[in-house]
Amino acid sequence: MAVLTFYNLGQSFGDVDIFAGLAGEIPNGAKIGLVGPNGIGKTTLLRILVKASEASAGNVFIAKGTRIGYLQQEAVHAFVAPQHSVYEEMLTVFSILREQEIALQQMEAQMAEGDVSDALFWRYGEAQESFELAGGYDYELRIQQVLTGLGFEGDQQHMPLAHCSGGQKTRALLARLLLEKPDLLILDEPTNHLDVIAVEWLEEMLRTWDGAILIVSHDRYFLDRVVDVIWEMSRNGLEMYRGNYSAYLLQREDRWAWREKEFDTVQARFLKDLDFIKRNIIRESTTARAQGLLRRLIRQVKAVEMGGTDMLNQKWLLVTEQVVISKEKWSLAEVESRIKALPPPNPGGSRFRMRLERGQRGGNMIVRAKHLVIGYPGTPLFRVEDIELLRKECAALIGPNGTGKTTFLRTLMEQLAPLSGSLRLGANLDIRYFAQGHEIRDPDHTLLDELWTYQPMPLSQARDYLARYQFRGDDVFKPMRALSGGERGRFALAVMTLQKANFLLLDEPTNHLDIPAQEALEDALLNFDGTILLVSHDRYLIDRLATQIWELRDGRLHVHKGNYTSYLAAREAAGAQPIPAQAHERVVISQRRSRSADRGDPEEVLLHIEARINEMESALLELGQALTFASTAQNWKEVRALDREYKATQTQLDALMVKWESLAQVQA
Secondary structure, eight states, X not given: OEEEEEEEEEEEETTEEEEEEEEEEEETTOEEEEEOOTTSSHHHHHHHHTTSSOOSEEEEEEOTTOOEEEEOSOOTTOOSOTTSBHHHHHHGGGHHHHHHHHHHHHHHHHHHTTOOOHHHHHHHHHHHHHHHHTTTTTHHHHHHHHHHXXXXXXXXXXXXXXXXXXXXXXXXXXXXXXXHOOSEEEEESTTTTOOHHHHHHHHHHHHTOSSEEEEEOSOHHHHHHHOSEEEEEETTEEEEEESOHHHHHHHHHHHHHHHHHHHHHHHHXXXXXXHHHHHHTTOTTTHHHHHHHHHHHHHHHHHHHHHGGGGGSTXXXXXXXXXXXXXXXXXXXXXXXXXXXXXXSSGGGGSOOOOOOBOSOOOSEEEEEEEEEEEETTEEEEEEEEEEEETTOEEEEEOOTTSSHHHHHHHHTTSSOOSEEEEEEOTTOOEEEEOTTOOOSOTTSBHHHHHHHHOOOOHHHHHHHHHTTTOOGGGGGSBGGGOOHHHHHHHHHHHHHHSOBSEEEEESTXXXXXXXXXXXXXXXXXXXXXXEEEEOSOHHHHHHHOSEEEEEETTEEEXXXXXXXXXXXXXXXXXXXXXXXXXXXXXXXXXXXXHHHTTSOHHHHHHHHHHHHHHHHHHHHHHHHHHHHHHHXXXXXXXXXXXXXXXXXXXXXXXXXXXXXXXXXXXX
């Protein structure tokens, strides 16, 4: 059953159409990733689906009773009570549970004062069962797990929302949505303000999410691990692909190849029909047939211009007959011109292509270091025991912000000296550095002026070159200070391809790039005939490129030979730990006492049950703390084992409470 359905959706601003004719449905439990280039209208579509904006055309239907949670990219004004702390805002999710908790406490106070009536015991038992089933005994633990998982540590949980940054507010809104557990969770770039540890935690949370999810994200690795359907939004509309992001890429390649073949066949048939018309339009015996064929050809050409890929399915002939023909008449020359100018069937036709030229061939050894200390005088950042990077390898340097990754790149470029140890660079290296901030030489330069500072070239050649990176027409006269983050990223890529190198130092090269631009960069780097040292949070890019993972952790650089997937497997294997011994021991001892004590006299049994309840509650507390620690450490094997133990212990505690209540009533 679909929780949300939409038909023929369109949005326009003035005479500009953002999109038109979109249709789709979100089944219950679906996990969908929405991808497409910047500016195609993804966020606009999300706002229409959650009824935050009105569509220019079409309808959205939401199943009765469906609760929708929406994470916008910036949540500055998402909270009605900015005086709340982050933790207090999370508590508002459980307001009904907290009211039930107060009612239970009031009944417990009545019983403590001597009210032992059957009616009160009955009300208390029903209220307690309802409270437990609704998660009353673990909602505070859930809040701690979610806030810690999303990077709110210690005092940050008690920071007033009014004092939080925009990124912190967005994370707080995401935390609240996860705790609310809506039927449909719609997330617009949920990983924007998260570090890698928090992203991995969110992945695990969403992979086991019971409801439906629709996610817009530029994080391809995140999409690979979370979603099982991809919606691609392009000028052709909305297309569905089954599987995760990697499966989508394979299917898209096949689909695009088939469309190209069909398009070439149809275009060739149009030209063949036009040739027949040219040869027969003036012959008396064939004029009527040629004119009829011309009218049909015009209808079909207009249909392709209007509908694009409709011609590639069985409805093609029906569509062509329904096209409204204007009263204007086309000349044969115009028909031929429009056939040759038909838009390609795939959105990939407009994507730019990069090629990175290698400079001179260097030696086989590129970087070698022993007992290296990186940092500033009086402030060492990390130690490097032994690393070696060879020609045509790619090392990915990963770690939390502030650990010294950019400082290490500056050390390799000899802008900083190592504090101690040995650092050797290979012979004949042509090093090129791609800066994280996409630095510009003069903010008042136009794109053309800035490009010419790197390589002089004729105006026509410069405009053609920038057009390859989607800077067309008057775009080339934009001042550098007016460029968006994505435009600055594309311009930085354009500059990088101008400069030959055999060793690339890349500092967050995919920052601000949309997925098509990320794919173009990835293809260029995969085909680069040189060596790469990559600093990036883009795990998909790292997984595709890296032959070594250099992880900064605990003040040291740890080397893993292999890609990101094998690094994760090794990390998980090394991090697997048993259930905390103390908590497990408490449960086992309590189970042994249960079998021996239940056969005693009622008073003795009651005392033993109370002792076991205390032990179980202590065990639950330790297990809860261990769960929080394991979640923070991203040790998912331990989290799953602890969760099973926690639930089993809670079940035993519930049974003991029921037994204690019945015995207490009998003795009363």
